[in-house]
Amino acid sequence: MKVPFYDATREYALYKAEFDKAISGVIATGGFILGKQVQDFEEAVCKYTGAKYAAGVANGSDALVIASDILDFKNGAEILTPVFTFFASASCIARPGGKPVFCDVDEDTYCMDMRDAENRITGKTKGILPVHLFLQTADMTMCMEIAEKHHLAVLEDAAEAFGMRTLYKGEHKHAGLIGDFGVFSFFPTKTLGGYGDGGMIVTNNEELYQKAKSYRVHGSSKKYHHDHIGYNSRLDTLQAAILNVKLSHIDTAIQKRAEHATQYRELLKDIAEIKLPVITQNNKEVNYVFCIQAERRDALDNYLKSKEIGTSIYYPVPLHLQKCFEYLGYKKGDFPVAERLCGTVLALPLFPELTEDEVSFVGESIKAFYK
Numbered sequence: 001m002k003v004p005f006y007d008a009t010r011e012y013a014l015y016k017a018e019f020d021k022a023i024s025g026v027i028a029t030g031g032f033i034l035g036k037q038v039q040d041f042e043e044a045v046c047k048y049t050g051a052k053y054a055a056g057v058a059n060g061s062d063a064l065v066i067a068s069d070i071l072d073f074k075n076g077a078e079i080l081t082p083v084f085t086f087f088a089s090a091s092c093i094a095r096p097g098g099k100p101v102f103c104d105v106d107e108d109t110y111c112m113d114m115r116d117a118e119n120r121i122t123g124k125t126k127g128i129l130p131v132h133l134f135l136q137t138a139d140m141t142m143c144m145e146i147a148e149k150h151h152l153a154v155l156e157d158a159a160e161a162f163g164m165r166t167l168y169k170g171e172h173k174h175a176g177l178i179g180d181f182g183v184f185s186f187f188p189t190k191t192l193g194g195y196g197d198g199g200m201i202v203t204n205n206e207e208l209y210q211k212a213k214s215y216r217v218h219g220s221s222k223k224y225h226h227d228h229i230g231y232n233s234r235l236d237t238l239q240a241a242i243l244n245v246k247l248s249h250i251d252t253a254i255q256k257r258a259e260h261a262t263q264y265r266e267l268l269k270d271i272a273e274i275k276l277p278v279i280t281q282n283n284k285e286v287n288y289v290f291c292i293q294a295e296r297r298d299a300l301d302n303y304l305k306s307k308e309i310g311t312s313i314y315y316p317v318p319l320h321l322q323k324c325f326e327y328l329g330y331k332k333g334d335f336p337v338a339e340r341l342c343g344t345v346l347a348l349p350l351f352p353e354l355t356e357d358e359v360s361f362v363g364e365s366i367k368a369f370y371k
């Protein structure tokens, strides 16, 4: 048996007629740039997440860049961000001259350690960029307490967090909707992924929304009139049409992911060499990535590959040890939890259309490796 890490073709086969109709509907009308389907999708995301406003952009990285720019995360501003995350969570700060101030992460949840973050606040700290990684959100209650106390803007990197909710002030709020801005990525492997790149900025603040909408079209609110120096970063209409279909099946997709995760947990629970991901009490998780911590990780990874099981290492190198961030002056040993995670994490295949037999084969193979 071969188990792919991810396979988009199975979902396409399942809903082929719906996808084909959505795609040909765009081509037939020619509304390729910010067509009706983009607006429909923005409205559908608002409805699903509870956001007041949503602006579709070209990808999640651009969503971070645009939101950072609007929040003034630049020109020497210090922004707290986790050291264990995808590169874009920090490059959006560094590229326009802001200073990413890295924070260690929590051993169980892999998300930003808010106590560590608070200890790194200086007179130059302007913002905080928590990342909701793999399964659940960062501790947004503590994040907002810190932000309010120190007057910091909050940009939530919810690129991986579509569907995740967390208890905040007595209510379950969708990821990305507690801070000033939140961003989603619709990269194909994401829980809500397109057939190419796509991203979105969400907010409950109308002024921020108007800016985001203008920044994605060169900073103009009226054609050829530019209030800001913006970007060319629009969600493609074809992607929006595809994402509308995917969003209509999202609850089923999330449920199937949860079933696979439960099966993995059952299969792997007695293996002493493996630590399973821990969900904190306040979170309604979505199993975007099922990442275990494994002893002899690289040997296990090679073994699974030899059995034609797809795996992935998110993330092999923490951001403070990336060559491009050498100038920030960090060194090995500065972030012990993140560094340990980089040597032990291993993501297993997880997408809705996996079969029970495939998950079972992965679990049994891991058992066999440690025997």
Ligand SMILES: Cc1ncc(COP(=O)(O)O)c(C=O)c1O
Residues within 6 Å of the ligand: 059, 060, 061, 062, 085, 086, 088, 089, 131, 157, 159, 160, 184, 185, 186, 187, 197, 198, 199
């Ligand atoms: C945490 C995080 N932030 C940002 C991004 C960037 O999103 P995109 O790939 O759509 O540019 C990703 C996606 O890979 C991500 O996982």
